[in-house]
Amino acid sequence: MKIYNESLTEMKKIVRRYTTQTTDLEVEKQVAQIVENVRAKGDDALKFYESKFDGVELDKLRIPDSQIEKAYQSISTDLKNALELAKRNIIAYHEMELQHGFVDAAQPGIIRGQKVTPLERVGLYVPGGTAAYPSTILMNALPAKIAGVDEIIMVTPPQKDGVAAAVLAAAKIAGVTAVYQVGGAQAIAALAYGTEAIPRVNKIVGPGNIFVATAKKQVFGQVAIDMVAGPSEIGILADQTANARQLAADLLSQAEHDKRARAILITNSKELADKVSKEVEKQLISLPRKEIAEVAIKERGFIAIMDSIADMFTLMNDVAPEHLEVQLTDPMQYLSSIRNAGSVFLGKYASEPLGDYVAGPNHVLPTGGTAKFSSPLGVYDFVKKTSFIQFSKAALKNDLKAITTLARTEGLEAHARAVESRFKGDEK
Amino acid sequence: MKIYNESLTEMKKIVRRYTTQTTDLEVEKQVAQIVENVRAKGDDALKFYESKFDGVELDKLRIPDSQIEKAYQSISTDLKNALELAKRNIIAYHEMELQHGFVDAAQPGIIRGQKVTPLERVGLYVPGGTAAYPSTILMNALPAKIAGVDEIIMVTPPQKDGVAAAVLAAAKIAGVTAVYQVGGAQAIAALAYGTEAIPRVNKIVGPGNIFVATAKKQVFGQVAIDMVAGPSEIGILADQTANARQLAADLLSQAEHDKRARAILITNSKELADKVSKEVEKQLISLPRKEIAEVAIKERGFIAIMDSIADMFTLMNDVAPEHLEVQLTDPMQYLSSIRNAGSVFLGKYASEPLGDYVAGPNHVLPTGGTAKFSSPLGVYDFVKKTSFIQFSKAALKNDLKAITTLARTEGLEAHARAVESRFKGDEK
Structure with missing residues (x-):
């Protein structure tokens, strides 16, 4: 797996290169x-x-x-x-x-x-x-x-x-x-x-x-x-305490979806980076969907080594991955550092496929960086809202001047007259 | 203003004809x-x-x-x-x-x-x-x-x-x-x-x-x-108790926006229909934006006479107007009858321009029938959600069989192995 050891600024540029959008x-x-x-x-x-x-x-x-x-x-x-x-x-x-x-x-x-x-x-x-x-x-x-x-x-x-x-x-x-x-x-x-x-x-x-x-x-x-879903993505944030074998398995779980899937590890440990890279190669060999996963890992997967945990989060928020694993000590403390991600998996036992199947949160998630502005599929996607107002005559009267001032400033005379019509005799 | 006196079924067809969608x-x-x-x-x-x-x-x-x-x-x-x-x-x-x-x-x-x-x-x-x-x-x-x-x-x-x-x-x-x-x-x-x-x-x-x-x-x-906004729309539901002069003024307040604006009255009173139609013609004469409002009223506006209040709501829900005025006695009782509308104005003093300016609810609303599935612009449009999970080893173990069964049913072996990796020795 490709390992980058670059500055945060440089890494942000590299990340952007991996983004694809095509129309046919x-x-x-x-x-x-x-x-x-x-x-x-x-x-x-x-x-x-x-x-x-x-x-x-x-x-x-x-x-x-x-x-x-x-x-x-x-x-x-x-x-x-x-x-x-x-x-x-x-x-x-x-x-x-x-x-x-x-x-x-x-x-x-x-x-x-x-x-x-x-x-x-x-x-x-x-x-x-x-x-x-x-x-x-x-x-x-x-x-x-x-x-x-x-x-x-x-x-x-x-x-x-x-x-x-x-x-x-x-x-x-x-x-x-x-x-x-x-x-x-x-x-x-x-x-x-x-x-x-x-x-x-x-x-x-x-x-x-x-x-x-x-x-x-x-x-x-x-x-x-709903959103138009792109290839699957997993981003992992891990330090030297993480288990390389498990990280590699999690990266491959997304890589097997699609040749264009994206599997990324960001870490502050060069040792971990090397180990995970080797583990990925090793585990690939026996995968039934090896052919797919291998392409994804080679062409779109990478490991980035950062100086600090703060930089790791900054870079990952720029990636805005569909699935984000936080494999750091006491992971819950970092919840506020996560700005952009579809679904977050905290700690060693929250392996990504757990969320795909039985944990409860939705597995239909924003991909391709759209987690910067989109949410997982949810109940809120199947309802819509309608506002309503009811005013008394006195309440409308209180607002009359403000309404007619704004309407006439905007050149909308019929708007002003509609409201004024309530005060020009109430006969039918 | 054109007055239709047709069955609900026929009226639903007519309403559909007024829908336009164009791409250039x-x-x-x-x-x-x-x-x-x-x-x-x-x-x-x-x-x-x-x-x-x-x-x-x-x-x-x-x-x-x-x-x-x-x-x-x-x-x-x-x-x-x-x-x-x-x-x-x-x-x-x-x-x-x-x-x-x-x-x-x-x-x-x-x-x-x-x-x-x-x-x-x-x-x-x-x-x-x-x-x-x-x-x-x-x-x-x-x-x-x-x-x-x-x-x-x-x-x-x-x-x-x-x-x-x-x-x-x-x-x-x-x-x-x-x-x-x-x-x-x-x-x-x-x-x-x-x-x-x-x-x-x-x-x-x-x-x-x-x-x-x-x-x-x-x-x-x-x-x-945000949604791509179409021309403004107002739909009014009114019975014989409503004030024709005020209804006409409200219809014109939307008609003045755009030649393609839509102003619709649905009523169970033929008498009201006739009065509103005449009032619209009368009030048009002195409007500064007469030229615009007249085209909208002639080409896209209409009054439909229905047999019952139930049919009035059924037809209006089919229209799904951006703005809906309910000018019926005790209007709040009908809130549950309204399925599709951007913003609802209940009663005589909730004239539509009140909502455009100072009432508080948003005036950026779904148009062109999209109120069937879209909401007013709101605070919810400027946030996004991220789900998160954390599992203990025992909790993951409980779900292990279900996860591996589903993963293998779907042909995703690497998914199954990722979760199993948590139980194959915990050494790094």
């Missing part, structure tokens, strides 16, 4: 055409594209509840227990995210407040094939349920052998309303605009390939979307 | 070039574009604090008082939006929680010319201040006679950190990528023309943006 105009065009076709032709367009892209001739788009029930019965008890444990913890954590409206009636004649309302219907995209992660279904659907969303519509690409049992079982456990076997940009278009079979939703969440991500961006505005 | 490929291309140039050439590019588009040769981009102070001293006492009143109420309301982190330590050996962190630096776009609204500066900057944002960087197009005093005074009152005279797509690019003079921000808020809106969409991902 050819994909944009293809996706725009797919979206337009689905909008115009509905289910027929969906069946056409599923035949074309996935080689599956679909009769019905919706997967019957009986098939979902059968899938649920078919999975192992171990998997069922694991999913149920994850569900319990996800619910316990996310219930703490629930937001409430408020009301203020402190001033005579004035009521002002805010109402929190769940979204009516949400769409959940679930990738097919090897990237089908049942855990992600729980992470996306359960916060929506807790928020009070009425319907969760799941879409997933059809598979020649049928959609994976673990995926359908997770959908049942998460309380998904209906599952449709349609994928890619066409599925996103269906959720955004509705077809005969698939109802239109207010928000689309869930990961997907470049076609799915591009389609989400294109329908944004028509519906809400 | 020519603008997209121009903006992409501007953004690229600013990224590459920094301040030089900004000065070039300001000379080209605004006809102003700029020496320095930043407006000196002394000039801002002078502007503040120059505005009338009435305006100063009005802005200060607005500020007090905006702060009082928005402080109720403050969010707190949480921590859960109920299970032995397990700590899990969420930390709320303000964004470091925010950019605020303020349009020039006649659309320069001091009230909007307060509405955008104050929630950021309350959230704890360190720096608020304001940009506004240079004016031949200098930036309007009311705008600079509002910037001072709102506690803006620095003001730069640069506008259009070039200003958005500067905020997103930084130049020699203008620091890079984490989020850009504030309204703007098509170039500004397109630039915001293009830099989205690099930085966060």
